[in-house]
Amino acid sequence: MFYDKAKIFVKAGDGGNGCVAFRREKYVPDGGPWGGDGGRGGSVVLIADEGLRTLVDFRYHSHYKAGRGQHGMGKNMHGRSGEDLRLRVPVGTLVRDADTGRKIADLVQNGQEAVVAGGGRGGRGNVRFVTLNNKAPKMAEKGEPGEECWLQLELKLLADVGLVGFPNAGKSTIISRVSAARPKIADYPFTTLVPNLGVVRIDGDRSFVMADIPGLIEGAHAGAGLGHEFLRHTERTRILVHVLDMAGTEGRDPLQDFEIINREIKLYDPRLAARPMVVAANKTDLPEARANLERLERELAGKFEIYPVSAITGQGLDKLLFRLADMLEQIPPDTGEEVEEEPEVLHQAAPRFTIQRDGGAFMVEGREIERHLAMTDVQNEEAMERLQRIMAVMGIDNALRRAGAREGDTVRIKNYEFEFVE
Incomplete structure (x- = not known):
């Protein structure tokens, strides 16, 4: 059966968690931190293959997930990176974000590759957080979640x-x-x-x-x-x-x-x-x-x-x-690249975060702070103190005050709720 359209879900691998560990060797008193980093998650990669002529395989299997990174270990051993998931598609496949319609890749040459979902980076072990004031940190980062999205695949046959x-x-x-x-x-x-x-x-x-x-x-x-x-x-x-x-x-x-x-x-x-x-x-x-x-x-x-x-x-x-x-x-060969009119771009930096009032709570949104939260162990007191410092440096605390936040108000980031404290 010939299919020239398919919609698939791709999920890159999450990064492995960093490790909290300390040296426990004989004759080494007060051993320092020794936790390794987590491995990077695998990415999802599309590869153009001239041996394929249809997207039929993607009509019967629509969910794809790359391997996650291995967690860090003691003795400062780092976790293994997850394996990339490499999916073969016919030459001439146009890849778009199914939600926004944005073009991600146009695979018009045999062997051409496109990373459509990047793997999350591994979390850092407690070795990475040693400072002059904290010689033995008891915190580590969690792995960064891998990218995920729905893709619209559209095959346009390459013919002379x-x-x-x-x-x-x-x-x-x-x-x-x-x-x-x-x-x-x-x-x-x-x-x-x-x-x-x-x-x-x-x-x-x-x-x-x-x-x-x-x-x-x-x-x-x-x-x-x-x-x-x-x-x-x-x-x-x-x-x-x-x-x-x-x-x-x-x-x-x-x-x-x-x-x-x-x-x-x-x-x-x-x-x-x-x-x-x-x-x-x-x-x-x-x-x-x-x-x-x-x-x-x-x-x-x-x-x-x-x-x-x-x-x-x-x-x-x-x-x-x-x-x-x-x-x-x-007639020169057609590169297959679509000429799309790009909207006029004003050279104005996008805000690092936004704050909206949702009933009695304040919603904080932004890729950077959401990534920091995802990599924070919310059950660890040191990790939460670090997250609070990051929010202060980013200016979120002051922005919440200007938005009207008071002591005890609820602040929501993704699926987590916090209490605003002066």
């Missing part, structure tokens, strides 16, 4: 040439004739329900990838037929071949078909309409095609190159393929 046109125009027959692809072919609309890829070899040493893009009808840009599902696969092609049924076997006018499909492509993405396009006037072996071909040549003279072909007999296909190969030599 894309065949577009109405259903039953002969796209599948052409690709089966010129390559080793064997798509389903029958005499009814929407026979092709998935894009088909085929490698076309000519001249012995020249070759290119051709894609049969199904599902285009009037209204395709708005999702009619299979338009929304498969128009995206035209985005990475360098040349579009518009396949027309010149015999009008479906009762349609080929010139009108040409205008409709081109309009749909332009409405979907104007950049696609600017791509080089040639016309494959198919089914010219049928007597009904002669008059339509003459009309087409008059209407499109000087605008598009027209190649009369017959997918059934193979007539004219060689000439079309040689011309496509010559054109591809003049």
